[in-house]
Amino acid sequence: MTHPSAPRKRPGGRTARTGQAVHEAVRALLAERGQGGFTGRDVAERAGVHEATIYRRWGSLDTLLLDVAVTVSKLNEDSPLPDTGTLRGDLLAWAGAMAADLDRPEGLGLLRSVLAVRASDADRSGQVTDFVYARAALIQRVLDRARERGEPVPELTTLLERLVAPLYFRAIFTYRQLDEGLPELVDNALAAAVRE
Amino acid sequence: MTHPSAPRKRPGGRTARTGQAVHEAVRALLAERGQGGFTGRDVAERAGVHEATIYRRWGSLDTLLLDVAVTVSKLNEDSPLPDTGTLRGDLLAWAGAMAADLDRPEGLGLLRSVLAVRASDADRSGQVTDFVYARAALIQRVLDRARERGEPVPELTTLLERLVAPLYFRAIFTYRQLDEGLPELVDNALAAAVRE
Numbered sequence: 152m153t154h155p156s157a158p159r160k161r162p163g164g165r166t167a168r169t170g171q172a173v174h175e176a177v178r179a180l181l182a183e184r185g186q187g188g189f190t191g192r193d194v195a196e197r198a199g200v201h202e203a204t205i206y207r208r209w210g211s212l213d214t215l216l217l218d219v220a221v222t223v224s225k226l227n228e229d230s231p232l233p234d235t236g237t238l239r240g241d242l243l244a245w246a247g248a249m250a251a252d253l254d255r256p257e258g259l260g261l262l263r264s265v266l267a268v269r270a271s272d273a274d275r276s277g278q279v280t281d282f283v284y285a286r287a288a289l290i291q292r293v294l295d296r297a298r299e300r301g302e303p304v305p306e307l308t309t310l311l312e313r314l315v316a317p318l319y320f321r322a323i324f325t326y327r328q329l330d331e332g333l334p335e336l337v338d339n340a341l342a343a344a345v346r347e
Numbered sequence: 348m349t350h351p352s353a354p355r356k357r358p359g360g361r362t363a364r365t366g367q368a369v370h371e372a373v374r375a376l377l378a379e380r381g382q383g384g385f386t387g388r389d390v391a392e393r394a395g396v397h398e399a400t401i402y403r404r405w406g407s408l409d410t411l412l413l414d415v416a417v418t419v420s421k422l423n424e425d426s427p428l429p430d431t432g433t434l435r436g437d438l439l440a441w442a443g444a445m446a447a448d449l450d451r452p453e454g455l456g457l458l459r460s461v462l463a464v465r466a467s468d469a470d471r472s473g474q475v476t477d478f479v480y481a482r483a484a485l486i487q488r489v490l491d492r493a494r495e496r497g498e499p500v501p502e503l504t505t506l507l508e509r510l511v512a513p514l515y516f517r518a519i520f521t522y523r524q525l526d527e528g529l530p531e532l533v534d535n536a537l538a539a540a541v542r543e
């Protein structure tokens with residue numbers, strides 16, 4: 152018998168398979184229709200599960216979207232980092248990948264899911280933190296590697312505010328191309344670099 | 348008889364009074380409970396209108412919140428600008444006011460309402476553009492005034508990405524105080540200034 156509060160502790164079980172099918176359905180629907188273009192029922196049909204299963208496990212479509220966003224963000228954390236030999240090259244590659252990701256309906260939809268989280272919802276605020284920490288952990292490794300090579304590096308928060316924040320801002324307010332002037336963004340982040 | 352598609356053309360009429368009462372109720376509830384802490388029924392009770400009136404006019408609570416956000420943004424457009432005599436002083440005052448605004452439940456709730464807009468919803472995408480254009484128009488006047496004084500000024504988009512984007516990022520991801528290091532943000536925006 153499985154304890155009802157611990158279904159996620161069985162990674163090979165039916166709960167895990169359902170979770171994976173539902174996540175894949177969300178990503179496919181985001182890619183095809185964008186955020187707001189599908190319902191919980193559409194996800195259930197695509198994943199081949201009962202709609203009630205989705206609401207029992209996630210509570211709402213918004214919570215499911217946030218769960219997918221955090222999971223994708225953590226998966227990216229394990230993906231190979233750009234390794235060009237210089238911090239500038241690594242940051243340019245990373246910014247280019249992020250701009251391309253935010254230019255796709257799936258990437259933009261996941262960002263919007265995170266941004267939409269209600270401030271008053273403490274559980275979900277924690278997930279927003281997870282989302283940005285996963286990205287921050289990735290870029291921290293790029294910074295650590297540069298520091299080991301003896302390169303001057305900016306602080307993590309400065310880098311996030313000079314490189315990630317503008318890309319999110321462009322993705323949301325769509326006043327210019329996402330990948331416009333990426334070298335200028337990177338150079339501005341590097342202008343805050345100090346040798347440690 | 349009022350034409351059903353043109354109720355907003357009578358600014359002194361009952362429709363306008365209802366709209367104002369509903370907007371004031373939303374702002375009060377945002378300030379007291381934050382976004383997500385109240386329903387359309389709460390707004391109706393506070394404003395002294397029927398709940399059905401709200402859904403007939405705005406369709407959903409999300410759309411109402413977005414309408415309030417755009418209206419507040421446009422009202423701010425008409426408010427007096429900081430006038431300290433230097434661009435740096437004006438931008439510091441403006442950034443300080445924006446940080447204080449985003450630190451209040453009402454300001455943060457309105458930003459989240461805008462950020463949550465579904466990409467697939469064309470009507471509401473237009474409102475998101477209105478929201479950021481109202482803020483951009485305000486800061487453009489600060490830049491114009493500095494240019495007339497002969498000061499070097501950054502481009503508007505650079506200023507938005509170096510000053511507004513980081514503040515929004517802090518408000519959403521809450522990893523540091525909103526008003527931390529505002530002079531550094533302003534100086535970084537000014538580093539891109541050119542004399543025209």
